[in-house]
Amino acid sequence: MATRDSVTTSVSGVKLRMEHVGMVFARDGKSVSVLEDINLDVRDGEFICILGPSGCGKSTLLNVMGGFLSPTSGSVSIDDETVHGPDPRRILVFQERGVFPWLTVEGNIGFGLSKLSSSERRHRIAHYVQMTRLQGFEQTYPSDLSGGMKQRLQVARALAVNPDILYLDEPFGALDSVTRFIMRGELLRIWQTERRTIIFVTHDIDEAVQLADRVVVLSSRPAKIQDILTIDIAHPRNLSSPRYLEHRDDLLKKIGLAYAV
C-alpha cells in the first residue's frame, strides 16, 4: 500500500464517530426509514466520500452528521462530544444557491468573521480570496459569478471560520463536467494546503475515486453502509493508471451488489 504524506501525518485520533445511527421520518402518517444502523469512524484530516445514487439518503446522513437533524436512534459525536446542533466548527457547503446574493464576495467570506477585529477580518478574507483564486472579484456580487466561482466562494466562506470539518453535499452537481474536473483539483489543492476533515457526498463514482481516502458506499433506502473502500493512491492521481481503474471497477461491482437491477 503506497503511503502518502496525507495519511501518515494525520492525527491518529477519531474525529467523528457515528454509532448505530438510524433516521426515521414520518411522512403522511407512515414512517419511512431513511438511515439504518450507520456505524462510521472518520479520522482527523481524512477525505471521505459518501457514495450512492440520488435519493438514497446521503444528504440526510450529512445533515445528521452536521447536527441539522437529530437521529432517531444512535449518536454522532465529534471529538468525543455528542453533536446537538449546527456549529461553526463544522460547516456544510450546499449544492448551489448557498451563497448570499445580497453580499459581495468579500461580504460572503467575511460572514462568519464578525467576532474578529477588522484588520484580522480583512487579512483572513484576503487569504481565502487568494486560496480560492477569486482575486479581482472581491466587490462582485454572486449574480455576476459563474457556477464554479459561486461554489469556490461557498468553500472560501466555509474555510474562513476555520472549521474542523467540512461537509460538502454534491457541491459540483450543478456544474458542467469540465468545470467539475477543475473544481475537484482545486478542492484537493486547498485540502492539501490547509488540512481539514472533509466529508463529501456524491453520486459520481469517478469523483469518489479521484478525491477520497476512503469511499463509503451506501445501499438504497433504507441506507446502510454497504461497503467501505480505501483508495490508496497518492495524489495527484493518474486517471489512467491500472490502480485507479482497479479501484473504479471495484466500486462499480460493489454498487452493482448494492443496487441489483
Added chain:
Amino acid sequence: MKSLAKPGGWEKFFWPVLAAALLLAVWHFSVIWTATKVFPSPLSVEKGLAELLRKHVLWADIGDSLRRVAIGFGTAVVIGIPLGLTLGWYPAANQVLNPVLQILRPISPIAWIPVAIIFFGIGDRAAIFLVFLGAFFPIVVACVSGVSNVPSIFRRAGRNFGLSPAQILARVVFPAALPQILIGLRIALGIAWLVVVAGEMIAVDSGLGYLVIDSRNSGKRYDLVVAAMLLIGVIGLALDIGFRRLEKIRSVRWGFRS
C-alpha cells in the same frame, strides 16, 4: 405571431405620443360633436390647470395630500414591517393573528371613516389614519410572505455559522426578504395614494381629492375636476417611479434581476 422585428429607439416616443394624440383628438371631437355644455375639452382642462397654478391653491393641496401620505405610509412602515417580520418568523403567531387580519383587510379604508371620525374628528388625522390602514395590510402581507420565502438553505447556513436567531433574522432573513418587502412597500404606496385622494373627498377639506369634489360642488367646474384628476395620476406615477429607483440600489438589485 408576436411581432419579431425589434422596434427602433425612436418608436419608444412615437407610439405613445401617437396614442396620446389620438386620445386627445377623440376627446376633443366628442366634446364638440355632443355639444356638451358641461364636459370639458382638452383645451379648457389645460386652461383650468394654468388657473390653479396661478392661484397657488394647487401647491397647498398637493402638499397636503403628500404630507398625509408621508405620515400615514411612514407609520404603516414603522409598525407593519416589524410586525410582518415577526409573523413571518413565528408561524405560530401568524396562525393566531392572520384570521384577524384577513377579516379586517377587505374593509375599505373608506368604510372606516365614521370610526375614524369618532377617534380623530374630521380633518387631517382622520385622513392619515385612513392612509395608514390602506398601507398597513399590504406591508404586513409582503413581509410575511417575504420571510417565509427565504430558502431554508440560508437559514441553515446562518445557524451553521453560529448566529443567534435574532442575528439570523437581521443578517440573513431580512436581506433575503428585502426585494419582496420592497415590492410590497411600492404597492402599499400606490394604495396610500389612492386612499388619501378618496379620503379627502369625504373627510377633509384640503388636498387633491377635496379639490376634485369641491370643483364640482362649487360651480360645476369640470375643467378643474379633470385637471385635478390628471395631476393625481401624474403625481401617483411619479411616486411609483421614484420608488422603483430604490429597487435599483446595488445591495438589493440582486433580487430584481431575473
Added chain:
Amino acid sequence: MSSSVRLRPVAFIAALVVIWQIAVNRHPGQLLPGPLEVVRGIGDLLQHGLLLKYVVASLFRVTWGFLLAAVIAIPLGLTIGWYRRAEMAFNPLVQIFRPISPLAWIPIAILWFGVGDLASIFLIFVGCFFPLLLTAISAVHNIPDLYVNVGRNFGLSTADFIYRVVYPAVMPQLITGLRITLGIAWLVVVAAEMIAVNSGLGFLIVDARNAGNRYDLVVAGMVVIGTIGLLLDLGMRSLERVKSFRWGYSEN
C-alpha cells in the same frame, strides 16, 4: 393541524372581543359601540330585511362592474402584451390613469350616469379595469419563450396557438389577478356607495351615522363587509385549486 391549534386564532379573536366589550363598558356615553350592540345591530338589520337587501345591492354592482372590466380588459391586455408596439403606445397612458383613485371619477360618473346604480358600476369598472389590464399584459410577458417556440415549431395555426399555448399559460396568473381585483372591486363598491348611491352596504354605513348616529349599525356594516370580502377571497382561492389551473402554481 390539530384541533387545539385551529382554536388558537378563534381564542385570540374571542379575547379581542372581550377586551373591546370591557373597554366600552368602562367608558359609557362615548360613541363607539361594543360587540354586543353590534350583534344586536346585525340582528336589527336582518329583521328589517335591510341586511339582505343591501348585501344583494352591493354584490350586484360588484358583479356587473367586475365582469364588464374583465371581459374588456383581459382580451385587450393580452393583445397589448403581445404586440410590443401596442404596449409602447398604451403603457404611458395606462400608467397615468392607474394611480387615479376610482373615487376621483365620481364627479364624472355622476355627470354621465347620474346618481344611482350605473354610476357605481362605472366606478367599479374603472377600479377593476386597470389592474386587470396590467395583469393580462404581465401574464403574456411571462409566457416562457420556450412555449412560444414549440408552438411555432409545430406549425400551429393562430387560433390553435391561442387556445393550446397562450390560454393555459396565462391562466394561473390571470386567476390570481382576478382574485386580487375582486378584492379591489369590493373595496371600491363600499366606498362608492358611501357617496354616490342610496342602497348597499356602503350607503348603510353613511346613512346609519347621518340619520341618528347609529354607530352600532355602522360597525355592524363594517363586520358584514369584512366577512363578505373574506368569503369572496376564499371562494376565488378555491378556484385556484381546481386541478387544471394548479400546474401554474407548482411551477415555483
